[in-house]
Amino acid sequence: MEFENKQFDGPYEVSEIQIDQMLRGILYFPPQSFKKPYPLIIYFHGFPQVFPLIEFIKRYKSMLDIGYSLLVFNFRGYGYSKGKISISSQVLDGQKIIEFVNAMVKNEIFDINNINIIAHDFGAYIALLLCSKVRVVNKLLLINPILELKNRVNSEDFKKALQYLNRFLPRSIHGIENIEEFIQMTKNELSKEEFQIEKCIPNLKNKQLKIIIGEIDKITPIVEAKKILRGANIAPDIFIVNKMDHECIQDEDFKKINEEVSKFFKIN
Numbered sequence: 001m002e003f004e005n006k007q008f009d010g011p012y013e014v015s016e017i018q019i020d021q022m023l024r025g026i027l028y029f030p031p032q033s034f035k036k037p038y039p040l041i042i043y044f045h046g047f048p049q050v051f052p053l054i055e056f057i058k059r060y061k062s063m064l065d066i067g068y069s070l071l072v073f074n075f076r077g078y079g080y081s082k083g084k085i086s087i088s089s090q091v092l093d094g095q096k097i098i099e100f101v102n103a104m105v106k107n108e109i110f111d112i113n114n115i116n117i118i119a120h121d122f123g124a125y126i127a128l129l130l131c132s133k134v135r136v137v138n139k140l141l142l143i144n145p146i147l148e149l150k151n152r153v154n155s156e157d158f159k160k161a162l163q164y165l166n167r168f169l170p171r172s173i174h175g176i177e178n179i180e181e182f183i184q185m186t187k188n189e190l191s192k193e194e195f196q197i198e199k200c201i202p203n204l205k206n207k208q209l210k211i212i213i214g215e216i217d218k219i220t221p222i223v224e225a226k227k228i229l230r231g232a233n234i235a236p237d238i239f240i241v242n243k244m245d246h247e248c249i250q251d252e253d254f255k256k257i258n259e260e261v262s263k264f265f266k267i268n
Contacts, residue, residue, distance in 0.1 A: 012064055017073070019096050024080045025073025026053050034067040037105070039114035039267065042097060043072040046121020046146070048165050048173045049079065060118070062258065066267055069110065073097065075126075077174040084175025087126070087189045094130040102136065114138055116265065117206075121219075121246075122146045125197060132200035139208045141264055143257065144246050147197055147220050147228045153186050201232040209236040210264050212257055214244030237264075 007014050011031040018024050030038060041063055043056050053072045060070060075090045076083030083089060105112045116139040119127035124145030131137050152158050162179045176182045193199045209232065213225055222240060229236050239260050244253045 017071075017100070019073075019100055022076050022082050023073055023093055023096060025071060026057070028057055028064055028070045030064045030067045030069060037108050037111040038069040039067060039116070039265075040069045040071060040101065040110045041116045041118055041265065042101070043070065044094070044117060044119035044123030044127045045072075045075070045078070046123050046144075048169060049074065050169060053079070059254075059258075060261065062262060063265060066262075066265075068265065071097070071101070075123075085173060086175070086185060087129075087195050090126045091129050091133075091195075094126055095134065098130070098134050098136055112136070117141070118143065118261070120144060122149075125149055128197060128204070129195065129200050131206045132203040133205075135205045137206040139210070139264060140204075140206045141210045141212070141261065143212045144214060144217060144248070145211065145220060145225070147225055149186075149197065150190055152219070153183060153190065159183065197228065198231055201229070204232060204234050206234070208264075209234045210260070211236050211238045212241065212260055213238065214241050214246060214248070214253075216243060217246045219246040 009028070013029040013032075015027045016024070017027050041060065043060070045056070053074065056072045057064075057070055064070060073093075074081035075085065075093045077085035077089070081093075101110060101115055104110045105115075115136050117127050117131075117137055118141045120143045124142040125147065127140060127142065128145075128147075131140055146152065159179060162176050162182065165173060166176060166179065189195050211225065211229070213220065213222060215222065217225075222238075226238070229238075241248075241253055241256050244250070248254055248257060
């Protein structure tokens, strides 16, 4: 399997991808000095995801330089991906991405033993649900994850956040025009066991799990994260970034996170 009309960003071959006319993303390959099949890192973005996909490539460029491919995409309803967002649709999107990866594995593009995910914020919640369903994922890294979704959806702050998004970011995400309807839909989804994090994490099928979280994360406090993760069938390695809140904005914090990412995905 080869992509037509090859394009390059410096030493990296890059291709746009579109899956089922719904999901859009970009796929970067490492420099040509590395041979196929490549290890792969898939990036699951958070909510509301307002940055261009290329920003995530820049952030994890060091992974390309040690031989990884990087696949970043918008879940449906975000950016250029069509459709409306929901928990169920994002889990389905994750499954579609895994199907795409498996097709590439069959064509000896990716290494079946080294398929990995980095997930941020709400993307971490989706990644955990997905990893309770599929077996192909090797390492799962969660950065500032959202784990307690029920409390957040029921809070007045969540409604205010959606109102803010509708007012200032109307083209960034889709499907939350009717806020009350969106919140009720999400509550209905969370009533189903397949979307409840505490029901899914005892059945994780990935091999390794690491969490990077801020010491003063107000969205997912460390105590809450540890309490929820006690139910996981994989003991997580938890790295705490001193004085960091839910969003990483300091260069020093980015440096610490990237050092932990490099350690976790180091190729022996």
